[in-house]
Amino acid sequence: MVKSEPLYETGLYPAPCRRQNFAKSETVNPMELTIVTPAGPDSKAGNRATAKRWQQLLESAGHQVEVVTDYHNGEPDCLIALHAWRSAAAVARYRELWPKRPLIVVLTGTDIYRYQHEAPQTTHCSMDAADLLIGLHDKVAADIPPRYHKKLLCLRQSAPRPAVTGASRTEPGEFHICVIGHLRDEKDSLRAAWACRHLPDDSRIVVSCAGKAHSPEWHEKALDESRSNPRFHYLGQLERAQLDNLMAVSHLMVISSVMEGGANVVSEACRAGLPVLASDIPGNRGLLGDDYPGYFPAKDDHALAELMWRAETDNEFLAELRGRVLELAPSFTPEKERESLLTALARCYGDG
Known part of the structure; x- marks a missing residue:
């Protein structure tokens, strides 16, 4: 068995010990x-x-x-x-x-x-x-x-503490929104792209989508949308450092899933202090809370477009979203x- 590098400095690993009971603390017998x-x-x-x-x-x-x-x-x-x-x-x-x-x-x-x-x-x-x-x-x-x-x-x-800060989010110019995750039906991965089509002409919103397509059909759909929608860019599958950079330059993340068991990308966004707009499903409510202000009905690109536009134009709303994810960060x-x-x-x- 190959042992991976630990996340923390914990000293030497104790020798393996079979089938022993735990004490009621984090100090447990090895298994x-x-x-x-x-x-x-x-x-x-x-x-x-x-x-x-x-x-x-x-x-x-x-x-x-x-x-x-x-x-x-x-x-x-x-x-x-x-x-x-x-x-x-x-x-x-x-x-x-x-x-x-x-x-x-x-x-x-x-x-x-x-x-x-x-x-x-x-x-x-x-x-x-x-x-x-x-x-x-x-x-x-x-x-x-x-x-x-x-x-x-x-x-x-x-999620680990992000290596890259989000200082560049305050710079003028485009308003960057990211979508991160494999492209598949459960994620409703192009909902933010479709929402862009309902934005006012003077919106500065640009959506960048990162993730591996689950099927050739999803890959082609993402490429077609990227070619035809000037506000949308499909980036494909990125490495961890590239994803960290994408979140750092983004003002907002959209999580548009129709079903979630508890998306790890929510943890990553909260730890990065990145505001989230999320589909109103149990898997998102179970992480962000019932009173989180950034929900939209699942599969509703018109409602999502309204929230995206509000986040771009209403600094108090965006600050409220950021404050809420920062409050949640210690739980992740x-x-x-x-x-x-x-x-x-x-x-x-x-x-x-």
């Missing part, structure tokens, strides 16, 4: 953990990013962590499966081999808002098998059957996320 994600090693999908981040956070707490795309055998102290539906085979195999060992299943947006309804037997079998379910926003309980509520622990995904730190992960493990062993 061997396996995280299953359906996204491959070269993928930049959210599930892979979450798995790698959790690997680093848990290793920084002294655990040994392996990230795999499927589970066939092995003897981890606990299996953490990202995605109830896509990881269903791995969940079933682990539970067959180790009926008494802890199993954590992480509920993604498609689990909660699609596969629970389209493939309920498979999805709920994984949820039934789990000792603990992890949700990634605060409103997950309202969207799963009540019988699972006692198993549920909600945590907030973290790596330290908070690591604490939640350790609480999840402790609950599996009856100490949480």
Whole structure:
């Protein structure tokens, strides 16, 4: 097993120790953990990013962590499966081999808002098998059957402190809006681009979209929109440093998803102090709060255009949005996320 670089300076890792109980604190006995994600090693999908981040956070707490795309055998102290539906085979195999060992299943947006309804037997079998379910926003309980509520622990995904500041946002000229994430139906990725078509002629808004297209159709749609819409630029998939720079020069971020399990890009925006306009869906409300002032009805580009124009022309509104994301930023730190992960493990062993 190859150990990744820890996020924090934690000293030497303690020697591995099998199947021991946790104390009720962040100082826990080391364990061997396996995280299953359906996204491959070269993928930049959210599930892979979450798995790698959790690997680093848990290793920084002294655990040994392996990230795999499927589970066939092995003897981890606990299996953490990202995605109830896509990881269903791995969940079933682990539970067959180790009926008494802890199993954590992480509920993604498609689990909660699609596969629970389209493939309920498979999805709920994984949820039934789990000792603990992890949700990634605060409103997950309202969207799963009540019988699972006692198993549920909600945590907030973290983002590092941005390396690049947003000082250039105050410069005169264009008003920059960014959209970050893979281009696919669930993200409604071109909604901000379409909203641009409803803006007044004197608007200075320019939308830049960064992310890998989920399909050739999405790639062609983004290129067509970029060619025909002078306010829209499709940047393709960017590296981390480039994404940081994009957020730093942006005045605003749009998150237009029609379903979300708890978008990590919300964490990134809050940590960067970047104001957000978000579709009014549970996954966004569960991170930003019910009283956040920047919501628009999902798939409504006219309503989004009105909010974009207001943010461009109303300095007090934009400052209010920025103030709110800055207030939320401390809830999205790596330290908070690591604490939640350790609480999840402790609950599996009856100490949480």
